[in-house]
Amino acid sequence: MxxxxxxxRLYSLSTCPTCKKVKRFLDSRDIKYxxxxxxxxxxxxxxxxxxxxxRYNPAVTYPTLVIxxxxxxxxxxxxxxxxxxx
Amino acid sequence: xTPERLFEAxxxxxxxxxxxxxxxxxxxxxILDGLLRNEARHGYRSCPCRLATGVRENDRDIICxxxxxxxxxxxxxxxxxxxxxxxxxxxEKMRHLRVPxxxxxxxxxx
Numbered sequence: 001m002x003x004x005x006x007x008x009r010l011y012s013l014s015t016c017p018t019c020k021k022v023k024r025f026l027d028s029r030d031i032k033y034x035x036x037x038x039x040x041x042x043x044x045x046x047x048x049x050x051x052x053x054x055r056y057n058p059a060v061t062y063p064t065l066v067i068x069x070x071x072x073x074x075x076x077x078x079x080x081x082x083x084x085x086x
Numbered sequence: 087x088t089p090e091r092l093f094e095a096x097x098x099x100x101x102x103x104x105x106x107x108x109x110x111x112x113x114x115x116x117i118l119d120g121l122l123r124n125e126a127r128h129g130y131r132s133c134p135c136r137l138a139t140g141v142r143e144n145d146r147d148i149i150c151x152x153x154x155x156x157x158x159x160x161x162x163x164x165x166x167x168x169x170x171x172x173x174x175x176x177x178e179k180m181r182h183l184r185v186p187x188x189x190x191x192x193x194x195x196x
Contacts, residue, residue, distance in 0.1 A: 015120030015134035017113055017168075039137055050137070050195035060194040061187050062137065 008033035011053050011064040014040050019063040038062065089118035100170060105159060108168050109176045117169045121150055135167040136187075137195050147189065154188040 010026065012019035014037045026033055038049050050060060057064040069082045080086070093107070093115060100107050108114050120134025132138035133148040147153045155165040162185045163175030174180045187194070 013120075013134065013137060015123050017116035017120065018135065020116065046137075046195070058191075059187055060137075060191070062135065 004032050005069065007066075007068045007070055009036065009066045009068075010034070011036050011038055011049070011056075011062060011066070013038060013062045016062050022063045022065055087122055089115045089122060092118045092122065096169075103170075104173075106171050106173055106176045108164070108171050114169060117167055133167055136189065139195075144193070147193070158185050158188065 008026070008031055010019070010022060010033055012023065012035065023035070036049060038046055038053070041049055053062075053064050054060050056066050069078075071078050071082065093111070096118070097107055117134055121131045124130070124132045124134060124138060128138055128140050128142070128145070130142055130145070131150045132145045133150050133152050136148050138145045138148065142149075150167075151170060152165070155170055158165045159170060159172050159175075162183055163180045164171040164182070164185055166185045166187060168185075172180075175182065
């Protein structure tokens with residue numbers, strides 16, 4: 001199995017059926033991801049995490065699925081490909 | 087209360103309001119499970135698709151049925167969570183669009 005190149009994080013609510021649909025899909029494809037159930041965090045963590053969600057999704061709605069590419073060297077092709085530029 | 091029993095009660099309630107529950111029963115049961123879990127932890131049935139504060143006064147607008155349900159059904163045929171829908175929506179006589187969040191941004195956390 002090839003290594004997963006992109007980092008995936010799912011901000012979810014434990015009660016939300018659409019969040020569960022996304023989770024089931026990721027699980028069915030064996031995707032590795034960080035899973036955060038925002039409603040189950042204590043209030044301080046919830047405050048910080050909601051700010052994080054807002055950075056990615058200004059509407060602050062759930063599910064918020066973040067898929068990020070990590071490039072750790074000067075690989076021009078990788079940067080171009082990732083940003084979909086010429 | 088179980089999701090199944092709540093389903094039967096809300097089905098009658100929806101009929102009295104001349105609307106429907108989403109015809110996808112499994113999906114509805116998931117929503118109702120979330121509603122009951124919110125009731126157990128907060129003391130009221132806040133919308134399972136939104137982040138509640140746990141303070142009733144702050145969450146009053148998202149206690150199900152939320153204050154946004156009727157305008158959402160009027161415009162999109164479905165509430166934000168997809169629990170309550172119009173008959174036209176259930177009969178697929180209208181497009182099933184994603185319902186945007188109407189709740190004011192300052193109440194969503196973050």
